[in-house]
Amino acid sequence: MGFLNWYDWLGPTNPAAAIFFGIIFTIIVSLTVWFDSKKLRTTGIAALTGICVTLVGVFILNAAGFYG
Structure with missing residues (x-):
């Protein structure tokens, strides 16, 4: 059983994969917030x-x- 499988983006099969994709999604959302607001505090929140x-x-x- 490896860390990531090709289908983990659909439904993570282990906690590490869920955290990995959660962090990736968080980074994408944070970058979107940064480009929209240009405020470090809002991006950090x-x-x-x-x-x-x-x-x-x-x-x-x-x-x-x-x-x-």
Whole structure:
């Protein structure tokens, strides 16, 4: 079982893949916020919120046995 599979972008098969794609999505959203607002504080809040949501979501799904 590897870290990433080609189909992990559809539905991550392990917590590491979910965190990886969550961070990638967060970076894309943060860059969009930066290009729209040009404010570092707003971009930082978007990035921090995305990372927190990703980590909490993966923790809850892992605790519920989604990746098991």
